[in-house]
Amino acid sequence: MGSKYMKRYSEEFKRDAIVLVDSTGKTVTAVARDLGISSESLRGWYRQAKTDRGEGRPGELTMAEREELKRLRKLAAEQAKTIEVLRKAAVFFAKESDR
Known part of the structure; x- marks a missing residue:
């Protein structure tokens, strides 16, 4: 081992x-x-x-392509988090406007 x-x-x-x-x-x-x-x-x-x-x-994949893929995956993960926060905010404000 x-x-x-x-x-x-x-x-x-x-x-x-x-x-x-x-x-x-x-x-x-x-x-x-x-x-x-x-x-x-x-x-x-x-x-x-x-x-x-x-x-x-x-x-x-070349090393440059691997690094680019890693960078893009990180960017996609960050954007997914941002989208989730914005979705939750939209739901919150939609409920607030119904009051």
Whole structure:
């Protein structure tokens, strides 16, 4: 079973690891073993880098698209809360005007 703490790697480290995979001709697993990191982590970074370069599978989101989607979801949630407050206010004022 894995550790409950997730190790963080710098963007520079990730970029360098991806370059090693591309430049050495070694497999992702071999490079990960050499660096002492999880092969699944490196595989995910490598797959995302390929997608960002336009070499990924169709339908995969680039990092920029993921960030935009996250921003839009947050905005939609905020707007939903605002709409709910306005709906409640409209109901309140409709009841007040009936008096």
